[in-house]
Amino acid sequence: FPSHDTAAGFTSSDIQDQAKVLGESIVAKREEILDAQGMLLSFHDIKGAKFTETMGAVADFASFYKEDMTSAALQIGKAINDPLKGMTRLQRMGVEFSETQKEQIKNYVAQGNLVAAQEVVLKELKTEFGGQAKAFAQTDAGKVQMAGKQWEELQFEIGEVISKIEVSLIPAFMKVITVIKEAFNSAPMQFFIEHLGSLVGLVLKLLPIWVAYK
Numbered sequence: 001f002p003s004h005d006t007a008a009g010f011t012s013s014d015i016q017d018q019a020k021v022l023g024e025s026i027v028a029k030r031e032e033i034l035d036a037q038g039m040l041l042s043f044h045d046i047k048g049a050k051f052t053e054t055m056g057a058v059a060d061f062a063s064f065y066k067e068d069m070t071s072a073a074l075q076i077g078k079a080i081n082d083p084l085k086g087m088t089r090l091q092r093m094g095v096e097f098s099e100t101q102k103e104q105i106k107n108y109v110a111q112g113n114l115v116a117a118q119e120v121v122l123k124e125l126k127t128e129f130g131g132q133a134k135a136f137a138q139t140d141a142g143k144v145q146m147a148g149k150q151w152e153e154l155q156f157e158i159g160e161v162i163s164k165i166e167v168s169l170i171p172a173f174m175k176v177i178t179v180i181k182e183a184f185n186s187a188p189m190q191f192f193i194e195h196l197g198s199l200v201g202l203v204l205k206l207l208p209i210w211v212a213y214k
Contacts, residue, residue, distance in 0.1 A: 008040075008041050008044075008046065008047050008048070008051045009047045009048045009051070010051065015034070015037055015041075016034075018037070018052060018055065019033040019034050019037060022055060022056070022059065023149075025133075025134050025137060026059050026063070026133040026134060026136075026137050027063075027133075027136060027137050027142050027145040027146055027149065028059065028062070028069050028133070029149050029152070029153075030153065032068065032069045032070070033055075033059075033069060035069065035070045036055070036058055036062075036069035036070050036072065036073040037055060037073075039070050039073040039074055039077060040054060040055060040058065040073045040076075040077045042077070043077040043078070043080070043081035044081075045080075045081045045082075045114060046077065046080050046081055046118070050080065050115060050118050050119075050122070053122050054076060054077070054080050054122065055073075056126075056133075057076050057080075057122060057125045057126065057129070058072045058073045058076045058077075059072075059132075059133035060125070060126075060129040060130055060131065060132040060133050061075070061076055061125065061129055061132075062133070063129075063132040063133040063135075063136050064129045064132045075089070075093075076125070079121060080118050080121060080122065083105050083108075083109060083114070083117035083118055083120070083121050084105060084106065084109045084117070086121060087101075087102065087105055087121060090121070090124075090125075095124060095125065095128055096124075096128075097124055101120050101124060104116075104117075104120050105117045105120050105121065108120070
């Protein structure tokens with residue numbers, strides 16, 4: 001993100017770190033988060049802490065409306081970059097602002113206090129959608145997506161390791177990876193993954209009986 005680093009107050013390394021942290025708690029892949037960050041960085045009045053807060057709102061908005069992260073970043077970015085017009089856009093989408101909030105946004109914009117106006121909008125977005133992305137990641141469907149994403153990221157990291165090791169060691173290293181992959185995809189492993197919840201439930205039911213017998 002070389003052309004936008006100073007606009008948002010972050011270096012490329014900062015952006016990468018933020019994507020990694022956010023990706024640890026939501027189902028969106030790191031590439032999707034980075035694309036959304038790139039979109040948000042095009043709005044030059046979203047800076048510093050407000051950029052980070054806005055990315056959280058983007059994730060929740062995308063999860064609630066089942067949109068991709070980049071589309072959500074475009075819509076939320078417009079709203080936060082220009083709170084007065086953004087308020088109107090969000091209202092059309094069903095976000096409800098009280099009369100007090102509307103007056104606050106108008107007054108802050110008139111005073112040139114853009115950050116305060118952005119805070120009002122972000123606060124309302126948090127009230128309506130806050131926590132949606134993390135909550136979905138904790139559902140059964142979300143856990144499946146998280147597991148798939150983590151496996152893909154592990155494969156990517158393994159690929160990076162392979163690119164750094166000596167050529168002579170690659171055949172041996174690939175044999176190890178093949179064994180791991182075959183074990184992960186084996187029928188017993190898949191059966192174990194699919195029925196893990198049932199097995200845990202059975203153990204919890206039998207535990208009191210075992211304790212009493214003992």
